[in-house]
Amino acid sequence: MxxxxxxxxxxxxxxxxxxxxxxxxxxxxxxxxxxxxxxxxxxxxxxxxxxxxRRETLEFDVAVLGAGMSGIAAAVAAARSGVKTVLVQDRPVLGGNASSEMRVTVNGVHGLRGVPKELRVERETGIIEEIMIENWHYNPQESYPVWDHVLYNFVYRQPNLTLMLNTQATEAVMEGDRIKAAICRGYTNETEYTIHAEQFIDCSGDGLLAATAGAEYRTGREGRAEFNESYAPEKPDGWVMGDCIMMITKDMGRPVPFYPPEYALPFDHETAFKDKHRKIKQVKEGFWWIEVGDDFDIIGNREEVRHKLMAYFYGVWDYVKNSGDFPEAENMALDWIGSIPGRRESRRFMGDHILTQNDLLEYRHFEDAVAYGGWSLDEHNPGGIENLKEPASYFHKGFTKLYEIPYRSLYSKNISNLQFAGRNASLTHIALSSTRIISTCALMGQAVGTASALCIKYGKNPRQIGREHISELQEQLIRDDVFIPNRMARDPKDLVRNGGQVFGSPAKSGDTALLTDGVGRDIYGELHHWESVSLPAELQVVWEKPVEISTVELKADTQLHKKIAMHKNPAKNAGQHTTVPPELIKALTVEAQVNGQWKEVASVENNLVRRIKVEFPKIKATAIRLNIKVTHGKPTAKVFEVRAYA
Structure with a gap:
């Protein structure tokens, strides 16, 4: 358009x-x-x-539209790669569905079937994990408004990144099959912006900019025959997964009455509870099955959907509080209720590959894999709470291992400089029922943000990057602590893998040889680490001849089989991290052997990230020594990878 x-x-x-x-x-x-x-x-x-x-024209290399978790990951990845980036968000806070406005838990893969929990090691790393750990550091009180500001600080401090809040990208200015600029409206400053960029990434979920650019997209459900998807409906239809709103309650320590608003809709609990998924098991947080979908245009009908959700929610809560069937709710009062629906599905933009149910269930290998997932296929009742005669969720089809997401599903097939990440990626409706999970979307975001920097570096568009530079994209993602199933690291620039020999303190488990095997985590019971017997501990890399070094990197332990998300209901925190992971290395020093003499070249204090990157002025050394002093609580240190670069 x-x-x-x-x-x-x-x-x-x-x-x-x-x-x-x-x-x-x-x-x-x-x-x-x-x-x-x-x-x-x-x-x-x-x-x-x-x-x-109040009209401004701005120039950037990369423009990211939408600052949910996928948009944040995309923008930060691009900016860290050195390209001038802007992140445009139509709300006053960051996080999208995960923000304080909607409060959807930042779930990820966790939940593979048939694999012992301690052997799964499936949690997402990279930028999304950095954010989650940082939140426990700054926000141990689990406050959602504070979480908003943790995200704000994380984005605001990034070099090369400009943040524009309360600004909506409304229209694309086209030049052939390329987006030349995005027309944006600042709601709070009455300003119209024309944002020029070489590359555009639409992470807004609904994808208004991509739609106005003329990018091909679908809404609704594919019929079973198109992709041979057994879980798809027999014939295609217009239904999308519904929106929902969340709530949080507060125990007042005394009986508290509840008076529903006039617009509340009565809850037919007798019909609803015939479905096991609609059982009310707790009265502390929202019920995901208070959901309203749409069979034509969920975007255009958003305000009607919002009102219905509030009306149905208050009807359910009226039943919980005033029926007498839930005595545990007597002292509970509503402390927060969402006013903005959390959205599961709307537009899905078409790429060179449409990811399908069978791609996931058959664990198809893609040479251009850049992300992964593993949340179960989860097809909701399309009518939501307006269709109580059918189950709220038809099925959960779980996975026994991680599936791959190809880069070809993350860029537009017909708009040459447009990528997308999140629920608007190139997916069928059934595939979306798994890939829509927030941490999975964030992995997509980091992939396209990193790819956009390669587009700028080579003066090429995403399709060309996928065909000509996919190995470089994958290597950079792995270096930045993104795990890609079935893809081992083989970075030719890594001085440790190319001529270095690794030695270490006595090992409690694993071996130093595993630190260069190309896999940055233990997974499915396979060891890929070295763990010290005690602390302090030491790792040393030795070369036969002096090498120029300015960067040392290692990947530490954060117990990836444990959940790490902040929850609305503290009862869900059992068995997961609610602090900075105690296994994570907190402090270390780096020494270099120069002309036969050891000297300290860098130190790290109060580390909060799994991938620790230490930079210092370039030196010529025959060895480096990592002196690991202390973790955030554990008496041993576990490392999965050591790298060095010039």
Missing amino acids: KRRCFFKTSAGTLGAAGLISMNGEAAIAYNESGKRVTDKWHQMGSGKKGLPK
């Missing part, structure tokens, strides 16, 4: 343009310098009369 037209007036009138409104009349008039001619501003401080000029 082209930028909507402006019309010229005759000489002596406006001199330039007014926007055409829906009825064809001029909605807003501008003069030739871009000021609104209808604005009669008298600025008392200066004594001047005039018109505000």
